[in-house]
Amino acid sequence: MRQHFTLLIFGIILAFSSCRTDFDTITSSGDLKFSKDTVYLDTVFKNIGSSTYQLKVYNQSKKDISIPIVQFKKGLNSKYRMTVDGMLGNNGKIFQNVTLLAKDSLYIFIETTADITDANPDDFLYTDQIQFDSGANLQEVALVTLIQDAVFLYPNQNPDGTKEKIKIDGKDVDGFYLSENDPINGNELLFTNEKPYVIYGYAGVPENKTITFEAGARIHFHANSGLYVGKNASLEINGKTSTTNKLENEVIFEGDRLESLYSDIPGQWKSVIFEKGSANHSINHLTLKNAIVGLDFRSSLNPISIKNTQVYNCVEYGILAQNEQITGENIVINRAGIASLSCIYGGNYSFAHCTFNNNWSGSSPFAVNLSNSLAGATPETNPLTQATFNNCIIYGSATNELNLDKNAKATFVYQFNNCLLKFSNSTTNPNYQFKTDTEHYTNIILNENPKFYNASENKFNIDKTSAAFAKGNQAYIITTDILGITRTSPPDLGAYQNQDFPK
Known part of the structure; x- marks a missing residue:
């Protein structure tokens, strides 16, 4: 009986000692770190969806934080879409009060489907930014995609x-x-x-x-x-x-x-x-x-x-x-x-x-x-x-x-x-x-x-x-090789005339 009582007391002590008192978060102070400052989504054809690209966001502080808003600069009109730690947010465009624990990171996955008319007519690039927080705490990661007409x-x-x-x-x-x-x-x-x-x-x-x-x-x-x-x-x-x-x-x-x-x-x-x-x-x-x-x-x-x-x-x-x-x-x-x-x-x-x-x-x-x-x-x-x-x-x-x-x-x-x-x-x-x-x-x-x-x-x-x-x-002999280079005599075997490889 004494052993059971001792185990019960030990269990209560352990439960109380393992309880965290810091479930409450503090607002992000603009000190987030990112795996890259620009996400380049490879070239896509107009109106064909891209592959999915990854961005990691790090909280290097010792405090759990809440990011008041994560959104595209172009808001709901953006041709990009994302998920934030598996969440879809508002149409994959706007996320509010995103929690990021101390010494932890979250994953953002980004895609796009855009028309050539959405791109800059000078270079055919479609761009936007992911914004984290606002005002003095605003941090941004750029997004760049080349849209190709076809x-x-x-x-x-x-x-x-x-x-x-x-x-x-x-x-x-x-x-x-x-x-x-x-x-x-x-x-x-x-x-x-x-x-x-x-x-x-x-x-x-x-x-x-x-x-x-x-x-x-x-x-x-x-x-x-x-x-x-x-x-x-x-x-x-x-x-x-x-x-x-x-x-x-x-x-x-x-x-x-x-x-x-x-x-x-x-x-x-x-x-x-x-x-x-x-x-x-x-x-x-x-x-x-x-x-x-x-x-x-x-x-x-x-x-x-x-x-x-x-x-x-x-x-x-x-x-x-x-x-x-x-x-x-x-x-x-x-x-x-x-x-x-x-x-x-x-x-x-x-x-x-x-x-x-x-x-x-x-x-x-x-x-x-x-x-x-x-x-x-x-x-x-x-x-x-x-x-x-x-x-x-x-x-x-x-x-x-x-x-x-x-x-x-x-x-x-x-x-x-x-x-x-x-x-x-x-x-x-x-x-x-x-x-x-x-x-x-x-x-x-x-x-x-x-x-x-x-x-x-x-x-x-x-x-x-x-x-x-x-x-x-x-x-x-075929007088020129696949690159149009003149073959010498006796010729080399295969489709290529020999060349010195770049060092």
Whole structure:
């Protein structure tokens, strides 16, 4: 009994001693500290919401404080919105009597959705400030966002409220056909460099029409969107060599999130689909990134030219070609979940001075995959009449970066001349006898490091220490590299002429 009484007294003493007497707060005196004095929200397109950005607010005093008001300087008219420690306040704009405990901090999360008309017409910046308190205790944190104007292309709304559809692979998908005489946009089949374009859904090229992209055009695809080049339709990408790191003359296909966080995230949009029977495609100086399938060719049965083109960070394939005729020069592909380049179900292919790399994590992806069959197709096999790789680099992070899927029921013709290949596993498979099979392999550099400048950042330049330096055959030379630099003799392998890397 005595023990119980002692425990009871001890419990009461402990309860009283642990009770705080300072639940009351004092008004903030203007001594708040902030994780940054300006929050820069990355560039956004007009009326497309930004990512969420964080600001931390610190109370370094020994007293619990109350901040009488936290608000945007523009008040309820601000195009910014925020939450303060999870609270929504008045429409995410105004918060009153915000408590911040001693030696503690609170989180503010900020977003914006603004129109180009909201921005300063001189620099297209939209700005505001978060105000903490007022009068003599006023403290402010600046907010800055660059608003970019654009041409928006999207499916129309049907009278019943559904979206316009086009048919791809036998299915109705959100999409629309581009018009030469659109009442708002004019000729939608001509993409200029005057403004960026943002595409929602699949933009379709009508039969017997040509879509053209001028040098410097910027095309941004929303999630689940893409480009569909239909039967008897054509695509022309007329990019040119750029002279600065801004790639001012390159045609660029990417997602519509401009924040740096999204610059290298795969799968932000779907694909450029070239339907069976589409024709006369010409691609020069295209940079495509962050799709599911980059360029998806489906037996156009007409010659295709791809030059000076880069494809990066695709969930499945960088370039997928099914029974196609492709001539490729100065192509660079990196990071694809299945294969950077996959030429399946036969066809006719010739590649010179290309860099096919695959740094996708995992051991199964390939840099190059060749096949003369397709499961479920009728017939199941098609002849691969030619697959020639001259002065190329085929490399990556996996053990083997080349896959030859040969079906004996159809022709399978392939040849690698003066190429650097990564294939580390020894094998008795007759398809991979790189040193003794002179019919298919000539002057192969096997498993040596090309020493790319920075493959993780898609920089595949080489210098004179590379195993690819001066190992090319003059007979296969493309006179200028992907940057327009004149190649020397003997030429380097891959898409880049060697340069000294910056120190």
